[in-house]
Amino acid sequence: MANEIPVQSIVGENTKAFDTESPKPSLTEMIEKYEKLLSDIKSSPPSKPEDEPNSQEALLAAYRELLPLALMLANERYPAAILWLAENYAKGIPQLSLEPNSSQAIEVLEEGYRKKIPEIMAALGKSKLFTNGPFNFVTKDTKDGLKILEEAAEKGSSDANYALGRFFCFYDSNQALKKYLNFEKAVKYLKAASDKGHALAHQELASRYYWGEGVERDTNMAVRIFRKYANQGYHFARIDLARALIDRLIPDPRTPSNDRRVLENEAFDNLDRLTNQKIVSTWDKKSFYTLMYYRLLGVCYLRGIGVPVNEGKAIKFLSIAATGTYTDAAELIESYYKKRVRHPDEEIEKAIAWSEPKARYKEIVKYCEEFSGQDVKQNGKNYLPHLHLVGNDGTGRRMFVNILASKLVQMDVLDKAEVTEINFINLAFIRRQSDIAEEINRFSRNWYGGVLIIYSEMMPARSDEVIAEKIFSDWLSRLIQEEKTLVVLFDDRNRETMRRWSGYEARLASQLRYKIEFSDYTAEDMTQIFMSLSQKTNLNVEADVKDALHGIITKRMAVESMKQQNTYLIERLLQECLTNISAQRVQDASSLLITKELLPAEKSRNEDINLLLQPLDELVGLESVKEQIQQLVGLLQLNKARRLAKMPETFVSLHSVFSGNPGTGKTTVARLLGRILAGLGYLPSGHVVEVSRGDLVAQWIGQTAPLVLGAVNRADGGVLFIDEAYALTRSDSGRDFGFEAVDTLLKLMEDRRDRFVVIAAGYEDEMKNFLESNTGLKSRFTRSIAFPNYSCDELIQILNGFLLKQSYCLDANAETKIRQFIDQLDDKGLKDFGNGRGIRTVFERTVAKQAGRLSKAIKIDVEKSKIIREEDIWLPEDLIEKRKIGF
Secondary structure, three states, rough: OOOOOOOOOHHHOOOOOOOOOEEEEEEHHHHHHHHHHHHHHHHHOOOOOOOOHHHHHHHHHHHHHHHHHHHHHHHHHHHHHHHHHHHHHHOOOOOEEEEOOOHHHHHHHHHHHHHOHHHHHHHHHHHHHOOOOOOOOOOOOOOHHHHHHHHHHOOHHHHHHHHHHHHHHHHOOOOHHHHHHHHHHHHHHHHHHHHOOOOHHHHHHHHHHHHHHHHHHHHHHHHHHHHHHHHHHOHHHHHHHHHHHHHOOOOOOOOOHHHHHHHHHHHHHHHHHHHHHOOOOHHHOOHHHHHHHHHHHHHHHOOOOOOOOOOOHHHHHHHHOOOOHHHHHHHHHHHHHOOOOOOOOHHHHHHOOOOOHHHHHEEEEEEEEHOOOOOOHOOOOOOOOOOEEEOOOOOOOHHHHHHHHHHHHHHOOOOOOHHHHEHHHHHHHOOOHHHHHHHHHOOOOOOOEEEEEEEEOOOOHHHHHHHHHHHHHHHHHHHHHOOOEEEEEEEOOOHHHHHHHHHHHHHHHOOOOEEEEOOOOHHHHHHHHHHHHHHHOOOOOOOOOHHHHHHHHHHHHHOOOOHHOHHOOOOOOOOHHHHHHHOOOOOHHHOEEOOOHOOOOOOOHHHHHHHHHHHHOOOOOOOOHHHHHHHHHHHHHHHHHOOOOOOOOOOOOOOOOOOOOOOOOOHHHHHHHHHHHHOOOOOOOOEEEEEOOHHHHHOOOHHHHHHHHHHHHHHHOOOEOOHHHHHOOOOOOOOOOOOHHHHHHHHHHOOOOOOOEEEEOHHHHHHHHHHOOOHHHHHOOOEEEOOOOOOHHHHHHHHHHHHHHHHOOEEEHHHHHHHHHHHHHHHHHOOOOHHHHHHHHHHHHHHHHHHHHOOOOOOOOOOOEEEEEHOOOOOOOOHHHHHHOOO
């Protein structure tokens, strides 16, 4: 440079870049020659002893020609040549026996700096700031490096601007550099570099827009920039683009659904191109972009972004990402396993009393192991282990399906372990196969390709329901043939559903190839299950509790209905223990201990019967109703005693009709009856769900059955009270959906006969017509209780009860006025008063009327306010007067 290094002293006297006799070449010719020689050297294979002499000689000749040419270009301030000289002085050129000389390399760089060559200034400044790069031999000096880069930036170096931008927004793990963090400065320099066409600066600026660092967050701007450079083949830009789409734009609710699908495809396509080109395999396995690539790929397969869901691949890729700094990858895995089974084989072995299911599980796994995951999928039809699971509720069928689904995903037999359950009662209105998938989509959008559990809680009673079953059976057989979704049929002990459906479609019996029987749990089994569930709930159980627990379970098995047995019984028992624990206000949750004292007290129901009937006995009037209820209770007690003595029981239908005028106590007695039946052990809870026609009948085809099912589900374990039940069949039109509601209710009453009680209430004559409208109603409602109107004395007694609770009383004239009014209603045979409901209205309006009178006084006398006078009484006089109009 300033003092030229003699070429001969390095490469020998016979070396020359150009013929000395020719005219001095132009700068362009020298650059072209330089670039060609450099290309020849880079394309030459590494020198080995066994290489042919001619090849080594050619390489040596190229170096002898290149070095002096680089020196000549360096003197012409050609930056690339100066940087090449500095790099090769530092590492040496073995072909020319040139030893490494860092001092000479630094001298070359500093000479370029002194001559204010921007590219050399940028290289020297970066070498003083950053550890990576070809000039690691340069002593690190942050202050000096920044000064040099700022000078280079002022001279228009885009590389210097980019380096400054990177420096001010990254400090890595060097806490000493954290003080330099300044996103505003970073953005300023990145914009300057970007304006000069620096591609990496443009991408880095997009990241600042993405994070909103030093500039207002603008995801759309970031996406546009990432997309531009991704299309130009920048690999990191592809990953940045996929991240912006997956983490920001696609989840944004403001993104239109049509645009979202396009963005999903674009995100996965960018990742897939890196996969197909095998780009990522060349990167450091722990680098930021490598781990981000695997995380994004895992999210795509987990959520079905641009590609069908494949949970096995998703967990594989997320596990790779979780080995680095991506904590959210690990969080996604943990979140996934909250819904799935991480170690299915271990869970199967830990299951209690599953002798047949365990054996069949192993058969299924062995069958699937005979094929690799992909081979199975390409093997043709009928490879998925479709299931026919037979057993009562609470025997663990759903848990078995979840465990098996997770195992099949891990074996790459299934793409996802998503389990969707469908009750055929929700499909009973279908008329063509195209309706089925659409209807199932209402319950779950992700059912296809996962696991579909089908069960039926209805017996077809009408021809259209039989047709619906035929259509569904054919559709189900076709779905199995597609081999995309694992089909599971839940059936009862009698295999009634399979019997009917295979009658419509004979192939179903063979297509559901694995038939597994789930037996009811014994008392010993349920005791073990209780202990296991307690541990999972962080509860400890005293050693001497087990025998007492076994006794409680045995007693409950004797009185609970079949639908409330098995794990349902255990779950309720555990909840009762937790309730008892919470009542003690235990502070340390880690030391919760179940003792004998905390077990639910199993009292004899017979001892409590008087307490159960006491609220009924305290009701005013209704003597005939009380008598019938007491007769029913006596019969139920007798049946319970005969059951414990292993004697035949008398059949008792608990479904009842309560007939009578409004306000005669039908709803009140229904609530008391629910508590009594629960106290006797015939209902689990005894709660009452009150509905009317509007709650059971929909306006559109196909919506009534789900409404009825929903009401029955809410009443499960208690009483479904249907007020004005006759309104369901009041229409003369056979097309009225009320008839569909009745048919659906009758089927559910049969299928769940021991799980809930139906009480239909309404006017006496109308309820007789209601029962006559359908033979099924007459056969199921065999108990009818008539509620008489209250007498005048009973109504006065009810009114006095209301008044007494509020510290009021009637004077003699007030009571006389009310009695006279009620007698007038009786004489005219008017029902409009409403019995107990009407007398409550009289009470409420009378108290309000008295308050209006007393408010006019200067000072209210509290003692006088307790007495209701004749002038305070409010009565619905219009009930009598309106009959006189026009007559």
